[in-house]
Amino acid sequence: MTDISEYDRGLPRKRVAAGMLSFDxxxxxxxxxxxxxxxxxIPGGAVEADESPRAAAQREVKEELGLTTEPGRLLGxxxxxxRPGRSEGIVMIFDGDQLHPGTIKTIQLDPTELRAYAFVPLDQLDSKLIPNLARRVRTCTHAHTQGTTTNMENGTPAT
Known part of the structure; x- marks a missing residue:
């Protein structure tokens, strides 16, 4: 990291994560x-130092699933x-679009990171995800279908 100003060193820091939303x-x-x-x-994780959120989403999908997928536009x-055990943060979700059945067959899970993967209907998200992430996925799925990007706070569109 380059030498930063005293002012910059005094600014608050936030956890940053990025993920990719893909569909069958x-x-x-x-x-x-x-x-x-x-x-x-969803596939994704922490953005590392000197890494863009888009690059982090792509890297995480490659590490977790063995897929080389170019992230699409920012969905949200x-x-x-x-919350307990976590600082406040910023999460960016990119469009992974629809995965071709042939691509899905090539998924190779990293056993040090993942036990399984599944394609889940939207009406079953609450049984698999924490509430905040379920809201975020629904909001970003809507953005995917509408061709928009959504600003959220705790998974809920910000007004």
Missing amino acids: DKGQVLLVDPVYKEPWK IDWTAE
Whole structure:
């Protein structure tokens, strides 16, 4: 990192994560079951130092699923409040679009990261995801179908 000003060093820091929202040919959402936490999530993770959120989403999908997928447009950006064990953060979700059945067959899970993956109907998100993430996925799925980008706070569109 380059030398930064005293002013910049004094600014608050936020956790930043990025993910990719992908679908099968039935419009179901790709979710993954991580070995290091409960419950399920979408493919993605922390943005590393000197890495763009788009590059982080692409890297995480490659690491977790073995897929080299170019992230599409930004579907949503979500500010998440502090919660037990987590600081506040910013999460960016990119469009992974519809995965071709042939691409789905090439998924190779990294066993150090994931137990499983599944394509889940939108009406079953609440049984797999924490409430904030379920709201975020529904909001970003709507943005995907509408061709929009949504600003959110805790998974709810900000007004």
